[in-house]
Amino acid sequence: MIDADVAPLPLAQVLASIPDPRRKRGVRYPLAEVLAVVVCAVVAGSRSFTMIAEWAVHASRQRPLTASGRVPSLATIHRLCTLMDAEALDAALTGWVRDRCRSRAVAIDGKEARGAKNADGSRVFLMAAFDHDTGCVIGQEHVGAKTNEIPHFATLLDQLGDITGMIVTADALHTLGQQAEALHTRGAHYVFTVKANQRGLRNRIASQTWAKLAPQHTLREKGHGRTSTWQITVQRAQSWIGFPHARQTIRLTRDRIDHRTGDMTREQVYAITSLSPDQTTPSELAALIRGHWGIENRLHWVRDVTYDEDRSQIRTGNAPRVMAALRNLAISIHRFAGATNIAHATRAATREPEIARHLTGL
Template sequence: MSETAGGLREALAGLPDPRARRGVRHRLTVVVTAAVCAVVAGYRSYAAIAEWVADVPAPTALALGMTPDRRPSEAMIRRLLQAMDPQLLTAAIGVWLAGRTTAATPQAIAVDGKALRGSRTPDTPARHVMAACDQATGVVLGSIDVDGKTNEITRFAPLLDQLADLRNTVITADALHCQREHVTYLAQRGAHWILTVKGNQPHLHAQLTALPWRAVPDATRDTDRGHGRREIRSCKILSISTGIDFPNAAQAIQIRRRRRRLDQPKRFATETVYAITDLRVHQAKPAQLAAWIRGHWSIENKVHWVRDVTYDEDRSQIRTGTGPEVMAALRNAAIGALRLTGVTNIAAANRHHARDSTRPLALLGIT
């Protein structure tokens, strides 16, 4: 059957197959596409993916590119997925998902890391990956491993090197990435940035806290409810042409968050966070800056929380080879594809796609 234009199989066609050519019965595109279909339906492990493949009706198997009487086994799926290059897989999926959005390039990209806690063994620490996510959709556009010999800081530029065009894009990152080398790199790529500032930059943090915030009115203020709590956020913004020891910093931002649990209405917890940006007043309105900062934090809910809670990633027993990172990429693919259809409840969407094997195929552009 021919590849569907714009479908996932077409996007995966250029990936290198780590297997020896001799004896290959199922193409890489067939196995990986079937695995993503199974993950869309809520399946979490190699064995579960193999069960989904074994149970789908013959027409679904044919549409996936396999014969009904010869389907990939659990051992074959496991060996392939734990040998694949997760960065190339994520990049291919990211290009495919980006092509399904209305905008040519995302306005804001959040850079954030996550530990794969289930990959920890008595002898090795948990694997760690860092991803670049489109804030608006929650789609993971690129991903890179952070092994025990390095850290997120040194992997920042290699991660964003996976994205072809960053011009006029806003990169948001947490305090760990408030580094001079990072802003130099982003300037070379034509990107803007918003960086959180905390204690890892004590001199810069002291300069920001010393600014005359009391005399500055709130630029934005909003209230949100969710996860059994209420949060009130206020944002103040100051232009900083001089006095801040950080290259290209144009504005300073103070965010105050007051939270209370809905069952404890009189007990508030207050947190004050500072950020800096190279965006000038005429380039972004206060409401837009506040939305981008809030959008960075929302990646936890859109991606990481779903992988931990819905897909139970932290208890996954997949540990061999690149298996943990590849499975994370498959989960990101499923979440991203579902998000682009307007889905907000991933668990409910998993159940919906589990009830009919043709639904994941339609979602991934397979006919």
């Protein structure tokens, strides 16, 4: 959680803390200086090292980007992003973002950068902690090729510092007793989706007396030629549900009408939470569940579409994770500035380089 009495560090100071992988002899540009150029370029929507170098040339025509007035070359940018300590960079950047958030609810979810590959040819898979309110990534963990998200859950929580009172949402992969215990021991709460991978738990929750309960909250949405009606029903979790620290079970029903075809569909989602009725309301639980689903269009979709991440051909050394960290940072910077359309915001910064400099404070 955030200490309101501690002023967040400027981004330039954070970049200066990243260890430089180069030998001191012959260094033309300080690492922080090159990183500042790269960050601004990614804020402006640059998707590759070539685009970053081209944006730097464009921006330098208005005002010098470096103390020397020279522009880092494509080779310099590529080499530094390949050699840089990606874990240190990720930790520093997510820490800078975290210091600007007051996270009450955080979604944990993973994403594979399908186009990228590690040096050994293995996949690049990253698990992020995503702030519901701001839409920013406040922590990120690299998931190795020979493992999965589950053992990295607690490690990612530890990146967030003191999470007492925080609500963590996660999909069905993490609906496990060990994850519930990891949150409980840290003073946090969970809202977990329950699906077929936990068939016994799902069957026990589904067997409760839902039919006798009226929905406690209803929400209707219209858009894209459809009307969706969400109804949430909540009841206390009985001891025979058999899940650690469970206080309530949840059924979320979505009825959708497609006005173009007339088709009607119904979907039911079950969930479980350690929050008691005194700590939350049905409408707040509905917002938490739907807020978790929002990570797909507020983060994954932006990285895939605006930054074309799934088709990225950046594959050398640490560069894939470095670029993923920079994309997360750029999205967060735009969110802090109030942008609701990241693609529009990046195009504006491409045309006017001073916008990127202003947003980053570099």
